[in-house]
Amino acid sequence: MSLSSSEIIVDFRQVVVVLLVTISMLSRCSSGSKCEFKAIFNFGDSNSDTGGFWAAFPAESGPFGMTYFKRPAGRATDGRLIVDFLAQALGLPFISPYLQSIGSDFRHGANYATLASTVLLPNTSLFVTGISPFSLAIQLNQMKEFKAKVVEYHSGNKKGSTTTKLPSPDIFGKSLYTFYIGQNDFTSNLKAIGVEGVKQYLPQVVSQIAGTVKELYGLGGRIFFVLNLAPVGCYPAFLVQLPHNTSDLDKFGCLTSYNKAVVDYNNMLKEALSQTRRDLPNASLIYVDTHAVLLELFQQPTAHGLRYGTRACCGYGGGTYNFHQEVYCGNTKVINGTNVTASACKDPNNYVSWDGIHASEAANKITTLAILNGSLFDPPFPLHKLCDLQHIG
Numbered sequence: 001m002s003l004s005s006s007e008i009i010v011d012f013r014q015v016v017v018v019l020l021v022t023i024s025m026l027s028r029c030s031s032g033s034k035c036e037f038k039a040i041f042n043f044g045d046s047n048s049d050t051g052g053f054w055a056a057f058p059a060e061s062g063p064f065g066m067t068y069f070k071r072p073a074g075r076a077t078d079g080r081l082i083v084d085f086l087a088q089a090l091g092l093p094f095i096s097p098y099l100q101s102i103g104s105d106f107r108h109g110a111n112y113a114t115l116a117s118t119v120l121l122p123n124t125s126l127f128v129t130g131i132s133p134f135s136l137a138i139q140l141n142q143m144k145e146f147k148a149k150v151v152e153y154h155s156g157n158k159k160g161s162t163t164t165k166l167p168s169p170d171i172f173g174k175s176l177y178t179f180y181i182g183q184n185d186f187t188s189n190l191k192a193i194g195v196e197g198v199k200q201y202l203p204q205v206v207s208q209i210a211g212t213v214k215e216l217y218g219l220g221g222r223i224f225f226v227l228n229l230a231p232v233g234c235y236p237a238f239l240v241q242l243p244h245n246t247s248d249l250d251k252f253g254c255l256t257s258y259n260k261a262v263v264d265y266n267n268m269l270k271e272a273l274s275q276t277r278r279d280l281p282n283a284s285l286i287y288v289d290t291h292a293v294l295l296e297l298f299q300q301p302t303a304h305g306l307r308y309g310t311r312a313c314c315g316y317g318g319g320t321y322n323f324h325q326e327v328y329c330g331n332t333k334v335i336n337g338t339n340v341t342a343s344a345c346k347d348p349n350n351y352v353s354w355d356g357i358h359a360s361e362a363a364n365k366i367t368t369l370a371i372l373n374g375s376l377f378d379p380p381f382p383l384h385k386l387c388d389l390q391h392i393g
Contacts, residue, residue: 034091034388035090037092037176037386038108038167038175039092039109040090040095040111040176040178041143041176041178042110042111042177042180043113043136043177043179043181043212044113044117044179045114045118045132045181046115046117047081047082047183047230048111048113049074049075049081049097049117050073050097050113051074051100052074052112052113052115053074053132054115055100056134062330063314063344064076064077064078064330065078066079066348067079067349068361074100076115076357077355077359077361078360079360079364080364081364082180082364083095083111084364085368086371087108088390089372089387089389089392090176090389091387092108093105095109096109096110097110097111098112099114106165106167107164107166109167110143113181114139115132116132116184117134117136117181118132118135118185118188119135119136120136120201120204121135131184137212140215143216143219147172149166150169151169172219172221173220176225177213177216177223177224177225178224178227179213179224180227180290182229185201185205186205186232186262187232190242195258195261198261199261206268209269210272213226214276214279214280217283222282222284223283223286224283224284224285225286226273226285226287227288228265228288228290228291229265229269230262230290230359231254231259231298232259233255233256233257233259233262234252234253234254234310236312236315236321237325237355239253239321239323240321240323240324244257252309252310253309253310253320254298254299254310270378284381286378288377290367290376292376294352294363294367297352297367298352304366306363307347307350308351308352308353310352310353311351312329312351313348313350313353313354313360314330314348315327315329316340321356322356323356324342327340329342329344329354329355329356330343330344348360350362368392371383372389
């Protein structure tokens, strides 16, 4: 396929913008700072929620957090999430949830993600299915309020304070803005309207993400990582819950039609970000293909040091998926007159899926390592040159 001269010029301009931003950041990094990024501001759902939902609705119990924290830590996995690993690699502490009032330290950013959040505003019918009220639009408003409070605090405290847990007002242009959201928009109505019905509103999801990036750019943000959607057709929960025939499964045991719809969505997101990039001079807007890593892990777990792909570590029922839709991880319920508990396996480091819906710490770590080496970025982004990346053990 040949490109017109105008398309070539536009593509060349995108490359030039990315190069100029990178050169600018590299020149600032040469001053001796270990990393250009002084903070992370994250927007998302349970895949990157570090405690926001449980701060708002306290209820989490074990075995969540068993691998790293040795206790429930507000994360929907057995240990650390991708955003945790990213923070560690950049030499930052874990990013405090915006909704957590006790023990939070916002000097290095804030995490607005909450479990069950959607990109689009939830409606009444979605609330019935357990969708969070903290949609992306709400998270953006929280970010705006946060910045306003930071500016207000420092303008009224000219001598400064050594005890504040707030960042300096110039932090917003020195931060990494990350997005890991959209899965609930895709999965929440699959049972009700099917994959073809869900496809109808996915363009709105993509548009909302792009619009949010633009608004954050207006607040001073310049570097954005947008993680794409995971292959939900490989997750044990959806393999149990979603209607399908044996013919719908590929040779790896994943749902073909649902995963194809995810690929279509991801391509749509990638194109939308490409279009948005043209409207944001002096910014780097990076599409992060975590889908590729997770799909590989589900399909070939043993090739990456794992054992189980489409089987949950924490669940009930055993069998192929070890997931029962009436007994969620950590819960106990009466089934056929017997008390049963969805308990955790002893070796979550061998599983791709923690609880049938979310990735294990092991899978999150492998995915983060791929992010850090730059293999998932579009366009390419030299993160390893901008920061002295720290070891993530």
